[in-house]
Amino acid sequence: MSTHHDAVIVGAGFGGMGAAIQLKRNGYDDLLILEREDDLGGTWHVNHYPGLAVDIPSSTYSYSFEPNPYWSRLFAPGAELKKYAVHVADKYDLKRYMRFGTVVSGATWDEDESVWRVSLQGGETVTATYLVTATGFLSQPKMPDIEGIDTFQGKVIHTTAWDDSYDLTGKRAAIIGTGATAVQLIPEVAKQVSDLTVYQRTPIWVSPKSDTGIPKIVQKAFAALPFTQKAVRLTGTSILELLMVAGVLEYKNMSFVGKIAEQACKAHMRRQVRDPEVRRKLTPDYTFGCKRPTFSNTYFPTFNKSHVHLETSSITRIDESGIVTADGHRTDIDVLLLATGFNLWDVNFPAIEIIGKQGRDLGKWWRETRFQAYEGITVPGFPNLLSLNSPYSYSGLSYFTTVECQMKHMDRLLTAAQERGADVFEVKQEANDEFLERMRKKVGVSVFALGQCATANSYYFNQHGEATLLRPTSTIAAHREAARFPLEDYTYA
The missing domain is CATH 3.50.50.60 (FAD/NAD(P)-binding domain)
Known part of the structure; x- marks a missing residue:
């Protein structure tokens, strides 16, 4: 060679x-x-x-x-x-x-x-x-720097090294992180575990997700007539470009675009989260665009479930069997899921x-x-x-x-x-x-x-x-x- x-x-x-x-x-x-x-x-x-x-x-x-x-x-x-x-x-x-x-x-x-x-x-x-x-x-991958995390005796899984062989059914789980990855993961995990605590440091702006299946006939049309898919691509790109340029890059002259986006996200949350205190915790206090926003129709409703808990108090330490937060609250868990992003x-x-x-x-x-x-x-x-x-x-x-x-x-x-x-x-x-x-x-x-x-x-x-x-x-x-x-x-x- x-x-x-x-x-x-x-x-x-x-x-x-x-x-x-x-x-x-x-x-x-x-x-x-x-x-x-x-x-x-x-x-x-x-x-x-x-x-x-x-x-x-x-x-x-x-x-x-x-x-x-x-x-x-x-x-x-x-x-x-x-x-x-x-x-x-x-x-x-x-x-x-x-x-x-x-x-x-x-x-x-x-x-x-x-x-x-x-x-x-x-x-x-x-x-x-x-x-x-x-x-x-x-x-x-970014690993959280939390006292005692190495002493935890249960299962630890980072999203970049997901263990498909591990069965979450009936487990007491904790997820650290509420970024774009967690927004996708949390609704799926909540379907399997008996108890889920979500540890949030920073809430995320989440807007409605127009996610539908693409019929086979449309796929065939895209394959036979490529210009049709190009038109769809141009539309999608234009919308993303508007959000990026107007709402983020040209904020000085077009800050109203970001404010409209914020109101849309808040309205989306109000429709989907019943508890006003949970809504308050899930609402970002930073300007739309400072952090990458995301889309989801299933993330917010997950917090209506009785076995799902949102924890916003900072984590003080992790020991052999659970997590302790700054307010003294302790949660025993079987599995720790890390959606802590990248370094x-x-x-x-x-x-x-x-x-x-x-x-x-x-x-x-x-x-x-x-x-x-x-x-x-x-x-x-x-x-x-x-x-x-x-x-x-x-x-x-x-x-x-x-x-x-x-x-x-x-x-x-x-x-x-x-x-x-x-x-x-x-x-x-x-x-x-x-x-x-x-x-x-x-x-x-x-x-x-x-x-x-x-x-x-x-x-x-x-x-x-x-x-x-x-x-x-x-x-x-x-x-x-x-x-x-x-x-x-x-x-x-």
């Missing part, structure tokens, strides 16, 4: 596969996709907890160049996303590049040879002209150690200066690095919007390098600085700067309190810039 490749891609999820497809389009066929899990699909392979489904309309959650006419529902269940990932890998002949069960420990730029040296767990090293990191935004800012960005020119450590540099990446994909001092999960890269509410925007950037950049006969590219410091300043100014008029976000506990914010995850521009603007950024913003050699 060759140890040098045109490109090494870290991650076999939708980001990594999109990058591989683009590299092939640009004429690179010697690729190596390294994946730590035992199969492809990224988050849709790792996650398989009860109730798992995409939380935006399925029509928008796919590559625009590879639509899936066979989604069974408007919000497809997770198993269908995994199936779609396998379909993409098969159609675009990507599996032959993939190595599973392979953990990347780090990558270093070799300035003498102008290659990336990628170190694998176990001691193996491979080299590549280009390094693409596609490790995802939500790839590092973006401590162990991600980047997910592996990356050493660039002159020994610059990307993770340390980001934390010591600012989280930054030119157009959300390249970084000065790191030649031939395409970092897909980077600051200011997430565009819109569908991850595929981000992936395809970055594919467009890759196409323009790699084509320019090829036309110049160059093997090495690097974004200029001044171009990066200008982009960073522009993004910071745009964040300044968004809900992240002007809304009441202090109590949101949102992963949108890094440890410095800066909202550097989302790109504060419209999807249209992001795609336009990906196709037209000045080629002179890079050096080529």
Whole structure:
């Protein structure tokens, strides 16, 4: 097996596969996709907890160049996303590049040879002209730092490592977390257990979910007449874009959009939750958009059930058989379910150690200066690095919007390098600085700067309190810039 490749891609999820497809389009066929899990699909392979489904309309959650006419529902269940990932890998002949069960420990730029040296767990090293990191935004599970959690003698399950063999029937259960994952999980768990306590730190804005099955005749129409599905996709994308741009990014001038969304969510809750005290506890005190909202028709009614309890007092400790809260209340449980999300800012960005020119450590540099990446994909001092999960890269509410925007950037950049006969590219410091300043100014008029976000506990914010995850521009603007950024913003050699 060759140890040098045109490109090494870290991650076999939708980001990594999109990058591989683009590299092939640009004429690179010697690729190596390294994946730590035992199969492809990224988050849709790792996650398989009860109730798992995409939380935006399925029509928008796919590559625009590879639509899936066979989604069974408007919000497809997770198993269908995994199936779609396998379909993409098969159609675009990507599996032959993939190595599973392979953990990347780090990558270093070799300035003498102008290659990336990628170190694998176990001691193996491979080299590549280009390094693409596609490790995802939500790839590092966050474990709660609670006193005594290691002493609990019952079953502990994190949503990213769901144990399908464990029977919840009749069990006394506790769930920590009320984010988007928990909103899907809680109604399903409540159907099985004898008693369920939900420990909430931060409530979430939840709106009605127009989730219906898609009839076979409609699926056939989508397959036979692709433009019909494109029209549905455009409608769904436009609605999401309106929520994102008007309600979040343009908050200074259009704060009323967020207020309308808040009132809609509150009305949805009033229709579904009988107890006014429970409604009060479930109502966020932060501005809509500070934290990712979600959709559900089953989450709120779960709290009407007599065996489901909402606990908002903070957890003091966990012992061998239960949980004790700050008010002294104790709950004995058999199983502890952790819907505590992901750790973006401590162990991600980047997910592996990356050493660039002159020994610059990307993770340390980001934390010591600012989280930054030119157009959300390249970084000065790191030649031939395409970092897909980077600051200011997430565009819109569908991850595929981000992936395809970055594919467009890759196409323009790699084509320019090829036309110049160059093997090495690097974004200029001044171009990066200008982009960073522009993004910071745009964040300044968004809900992240002007809304009441202090109590949101949102992963949108890094440890410095800066909202550097989302790109504060419209999807249209992001795609336009990906196709037209000045080629002179890079050096080529």
